Amino acid sequence: MAYLRSFSVILICLFIGKAIQHLTQLAIPGSIIGMLLLFIVLSMGLIPSSWAKEGCHLLIRHMALLFVPVGVGLMNYLDLLTANTLPILLSTIGSSLIVFLVIGVATHYKEK
The missing domain is CATH 1.20.5 (Single alpha-helices involved in coiled-coils or other helix-helix interfaces)
Structure with a gap:
């Protein structure tokens, strides 16, 4: 259940970032905007970091495979x-x- 919540938080930030990029036509990729949005949300404490921790650890553990x-x-x-x-x-x-x-x-x- 922790992985589902974690990936949901990450994907929601990604999709919001892509939507912001699409609507504003910024030269910054939507994935970068989504990552900044995730950072802002976590640093402001709007969601607990434990909600994104499991998915982030899994993605970092397999980062070499993603390249x-x-x-x-x-x-x-x-x-x-x-x-x-x-x-x-x-x-x-x-x-x-x-x-x-x-x-x-x-x-x-x-x-x-």
Whole structure:
């Protein structure tokens, strides 16, 4: 019963997020809006975190399996990926360095 309630909470937030994205035509995917909505609902205490805990733990436990279809789907665009290898690598390395820098500076100021 806990899994049913948990997945219901997660799916309701997902569907509301998709509806918000569809109605407002935002450039943010509906799944991200739904995740933010779930975070807001849980952090404000509107629903207890135990209601979503079981489903979240199950999804996190099997997260690697959920990436298999995405990896297989990338094989359809292998020629596009090889043609753009340098920009992809530069943007990945550059954004990672920016994140590391921001986290380092924020940690430095927080520890003072």
